[in-house]
Amino acid sequence: MPQYTSFNFDGTRQWNSRGRRLQSQGLRAGLEYVLGLSNSRVPLEEGTLERSGKVDVDGLEGSISYDTVYARRQHEELTWKHLPGRMAKYLEKSMNESREIILQMMAVPLRRWLRG
Structure with a gap:
């Protein structure tokens, strides 16, 4: 079972389809940033765990996962x-340290669009 962390953007404002798409792009950029930080911390022997990391985004919900049989144990031990x-907790620490950066990265595409 993959070990993963999820991040949701639950804005109270109704977004039009372009706004949601831009937020989704920003979320992907933010999660890719976290994946890069996490990959720099993931326990390393042969690099298999690091290479298994991926970002998935569906609208305003996204996740980062590592898909090896030992990913969860490496993270928690x-x-x-x-x-x-x-280190252990490589993904959790990276996500916790990056929350504000993710929100800022989500806002960038919208700011560009609003400046138009």
């Missing part, structure tokens, strides 16, 4: 030793 800079 705090007692395992890793190379310098590599």
Whole structure:
């Protein structure tokens, strides 16, 4: 089962289809940023876990997942030793540190559109 983290944008404002599409593009950019940060921290031996990381976005919902049989265990096992800079909780820490950046990245396409 893949190990993943989800991020939702639940705005109270009604968006038109172009606004939702632009927000979705911004969400994808934000999650790609988090994936890159997470990949720089993922435990590394052969690189299989790092290469299995991917971003999926459907409208204003998105997820980051690592699809190996050991992804969840690598993420959760705090007692395992890793190379310098590599760690357990690689995805969770990356997401928590990047929440504000994700929201800013989601706003960029909309700001460009509104300036038109």
